[in-house]
Amino acid sequence: MNKKLVLGIILTAASLFATPINNVYADSYKSVTIGADLTNQQKQNMLKYFNVDSNSASVVEVTSTEEKKYLGDTVSKGQLGNKSISCSYIEPTTTGGLVVNTHNVTWVNASMIKNALITAGIENANVKVSAPFTVSGTAAMTGILKGFENSKDGKKLDEKTKKTANEEVAVTGKLGEKIGQDKASGLINEVKSEVIKDKPKDEEGIKKIVNNVTDNYSYKLSKDDVNNIVGLMTNVNKLNLDYNKVKGQLEGVASTMKNTLQSDKTKSWFAGVCASIGDFFKGIANSLKS
Template identity: 55%
Template structure:
């Protein structure tokens, strides 16, 4: 009887020690699952339940977190504009780290954040294998989902912290890509950023001059008419990515997959751009002839 009483006391002591350690040392407690769902804090309860149904999870089999507008500004405020962030957190995300299979990204009802942008950012953040779904109950930009995805990885089973420099670079990369997308199209912007990043990681430029050469060669290859500010923003984020010292051999498959997934979209847009330039060429000739005869 005394032996049983002693064991009981030991178990109670261990349980108490666990609770104290968790509360006072701030060690996070996770759901017994790799799955994490982030919900925009400004959604109604019915909309939150709608999103859980969309992600096919319940609060019992996933770690469900809320993302606030304040968290969006903390994560993206230094690189995104107030109009891009808005004042409400709406979009949501589903995150499931996997042991293989690469990055599988799906988006729904997001008007600004794209699958390619998310995949590129996760590569920069050092995430190699995962299933990610970003969505909303109605059309929104997607910045809350974006904020939630990186937070979700940190709160998945194991709760591994993502390096702050990687998070900063990943967030800036998405905003730079999105801004470029407003000018040259999201597929072209994602492809351009991915190609420059691939060359930066592979070549590891040792000077600003070498980095600038890599950036300019890719821009010239596609004949993009970018502003000085656009190029400066690209160089800024690429400099941060270069400082991360990422391993090209472990990332090249994901980087190549981004290019392959965009190939058809880029090709069709290139054809459209060709005919647009051809039209401007003949229009210029016509204007010249008209001026000559007049």
């Protein structure tokens, strides 16, 4: 066979195999959101931290106005502040679930963010949240959702979904100040699972679920705490999420919180048993007095 012909066949075959590889631009699926109030140097440092640049990822800014739009009704002014600082990295994936890591943010944690992403209907993504210095991280959720929408493989989220996901972070964050972040995340996840599964017809049905779940623990929640959870779950219920689709994700979060919540559930049960025994002997004492 002619050497030139053989060489031509080899080159053609090579180009056919190489073409799919050249068409896969993994970095183009990434999105980074940067706090608008950072200095130019800080913005560049955050891009380096996420290991991207403007050529390998969609880079957008998040402003304090956007934060207030989604969090202003539920987050205190002290936590919200007047500047947008925290940044996020979002890479939608086809498998692997939600992988969330945080750095230099104190008011929100990975479990809170993962919970809210489930509410937003996001199934698979690698997410990182960070800041050049320690901040509350309130811009994180607003940024993540905006970044997801701007990523190549992302999708447009409706305003109700974004509002509810941000509200979930806010309510969980406030609850976390009282009982701890992980406990708050676990409690909200458990209540949300029941609400999505049962789809209560009215607010009373939601309140019943909230009370049934919270009564299992030794947490001392105020009336406002309960009302905040009920309000959040009312909005979650309106999203009409498919329990079969999110069940695995919810159970995944629950499994990581299992040990954290179990001890408090045991304390609550033990306290109830002790109260019952105390009432029993008190009744006997009263009978003997009579």
